[in-house]
Amino acid sequence: MSSIAVIDYGMGNLHSVAKALEHVAPNVEVMVTADPQKVSDADRVLLPGVGAIRDCMAEIRRLGVDQEVADAIASGKPFLGICVGYQALMQHSQENGGVDCLGHFDGEVRYFCNEQGDELIETNGERLKVPHMGWNEVRQSLDHPLWEGIADGSRFYFVHSYYVDAAEKALVAGNCHYGVDFDVALARDNVFATQFHPEKSHTVGLQLLNNFLHWDGKF
Amino acid sequence: MALAKRIIPCLDVENGRVVKGVQFVDIRDAGDPVEVAKRYDEEGADEITFLDITATHEGRDTMVHTVERMASQVFIPLTVGGGIRTCDDIRTMLNAGADKVSINSAAVFNPEFVREAAERFGSQCIVVAIDAKKVSGEGEEDKWEIFTHGGRKPTGIDAVEWAKKMVDYGAGEILLTSMDQDGVKNGYDLGVTRAISEAVNVPVIASGGVGNLDHLVEGCIEGKADAVLAASIFHFNEYSIPEAKQYMKERGIEVRL
Numbered sequence: 244m245s246s247i248a249v250i251d252y253g254m255g256n257l258h259s260v261a262k263a264l265e266h267v268a269p270n271v272e273v274m275v276t277a278d279p280q281k282v283s284d285a286d287r288v289l290l291p292g293v294g295a296i297r298d299c300m301a302e303i304r305r306l307g308v309d310q311e312v313a314d315a316i317a318s319g320k321p322f323l324g325i326c327v328g329y330q331a332l333m334q335h336s337q338e339n340g341g342v343d344c345l346g347h348f349d350g351e352v353r354y355f356c357n358e359q360g361d362e363l364i365e366t367n368g369e370r371l372k373v374p375h376m377g378w379n380e381v382r383q384s385l386d387h388p389l390w391e392g393i394a395d396g397s398r399f400y401f402v403h404s405y406y407v408d409a410a411e412k413a414l415v416a417g418n419c420h421y422g423v424d425f426d427v428a429l430a431r432d433n434v435f436a437t438q439f440h441p442e443k444s445h446t447v448g449l450q451l452l453n454n455f456l457h458w459d460g461k462f
Numbered sequence: 463m464a465l466a467k468r469i470i471p472c473l474d475v476e477n478g479r480v481v482k483g484v485q486f487v488d489i490r491d492a493g494d495p496v497e498v499a500k501r502y503d504e505e506g507a508d509e510i511t512f513l514d515i516t517a518t519h520e521g522r523d524t525m526v527h528t529v530e531r532m533a534s535q536v537f538i539p540l541t542v543g544g545g546i547r548t549c550d551d552i553r554t555m556l557n558a559g560a561d562k563v564s565i566n567s568a569a570v571f572n573p574e575f576v577r578e579a580a581e582r583f584g585s586q587c588i589v590v591a592i593d594a595k596k597v598s599g600e601g602e603e604d605k606w607e608i609f610t611h612g613g614r615k616p617t618g619i620d621a622v623e624w625a626k627k628m629v630d631y632g633a634g635e636i637l638l639t640s641m642d643q644d645g646v647k648n649g650y651d652l653g654v655t656r657a658i659s660e661a662v663n664v665p666v667i668a669s670g671g672v673g674n675l676d677h678l679v680e681g682c683i684e685g686k687a688d689a690v691l692a693a694s695i696f697h698f699n700e701y702s703i704p705e706a707k708q709y710m711k712e713r714g715i716e717v718r719l
Contacts, residue, residue, distance in 0.1 A: 258559045262534040294584035362663055365464065372665045372688060374586055374634055378466045378508055378718040398466060398718045400539060402586045421465060443539050443561065445503070
């Protein structure tokens with residue numbers, strides 16, 4: 244029986260992602276855990292997260308999750324980051340006055356605003372609310388196994404106030420537009436990470452989770 | 463290419479059962495909120511809201527189990543409202559699988575609760591529900607006031623100012639119910655919907671009074687709402703979610719089909 248560790252560092256609702264994994268793969272053992280041994284033994288690792296980045300990073304460091312993530316990524320096993328678990332993989336976030344993150348990808352996590360710090364206005368004149376909350380279209384920019392069976396431009400569910408601006412655009416697997424174009428999925432070797440919530444994105448989201456559970460981590 | 467306006471069916475739940483009735487011909491148990499939610503999920507609803515109107519402690523435990531069951535079968539966002547008064551209430555619902563909680567009268571009695579909740583759980587899961595009623599007369603400048611106790615008790619609080627304050631305190635979304643319209647089916651109160659939507663920078667969900675699909679369109683276009691919530695037009699098969707979305711799309715509104 245293959246297994247997946249959903250890393251529990253006390254932030255947010257892990258029930259949703261665990262239930263979605265159990266739904267798409269009843270034969271996979273889903274462990275919600277922070278135990279380094281269990282994470283190390285698992286065939287796949289998922290880093291979720293909601294809430295403020297400062298609190299998330301503090302708990303990630305306090306519980307040693309930073310090392311678990313580094314080990315999992317180095318091991319070559321399939322690794323998926325979601326939402327704050329995606330942002331945490333970046334170098335730095337502007338949230339909470341500036342927070343250093345794990346640095347697995349080069350780039351910055353920025354607030355949805357213009358250079359003056361004012362709210363963004365869409366080309367049709369509409370003011371853009373923050374958080375970016377709801378279903379938006381994702382353009383697939385890499386032909387990746389995790390997009391298999393998902394139409395380009397499918398809508399996924401987002402809820403976030405900060406977005407990823409990756410330094411290496413060649414690693415961007417998907418992008419989206421909300422006043423600005425931003426990077427909503429990154430892929431490198433055995434790592435895939437998304438800003439949107441596949442566990443809340445209905446059939447396309449479940450398809451992505453299913454793809455992850457069948458992925459050998461090669462790209 | 464843009465963010466879609468959301469369509470949110472709302473279920474009133476008491477002791478774990480849907481009240482006010484939901485009539486689907488082909489549904490196994492129209493009283494089970496999870497069965498109804500699954501049906502809406504299959505139809506393409508963008509979110510589901512459960513409003514718990516249970517008065518008793520035992521009934522609230524039932525709600526937790528309902529949310530747990532829903533979360534293992536329906537994979538779109540779920541908001542739970544009604545009786546959320548403490549951070550423990552929020553934690554219980556989030557752990558059960560809710561994505562957001564909606565705080566109503568507890569915010570009016572203790573605004574600091576909203577601040578505490580947003581700091582503890584993040585603004586993304588804190589919805590503040592506002593029940594507003596028009597209090598200005600004919601020929602006067604528009605004014606709306608917050609009401610509690612299902613619209614029976616005035617508070618003297620200005621609805622637009624209150625919405626701004628709640629966002630300052632950390633609300634990530636406003637669920638605005640225009641009381642004078644609720645159940646009357648004359649459509650949303652577009653004046654207050656627009657006033658609040660323009661006054662705050664978080665998403666606003668319009669609620670109350672939907673009787674036909676034009677009301678949903680007006681809520682988005684004239685009311686400038688980011689999402690539209692409705693109950694009875696969907697529950698009684700007057701319109702389906704796909705019909706509503708198609709209708710909105712034909713009128714230039716971005717929807718998720």
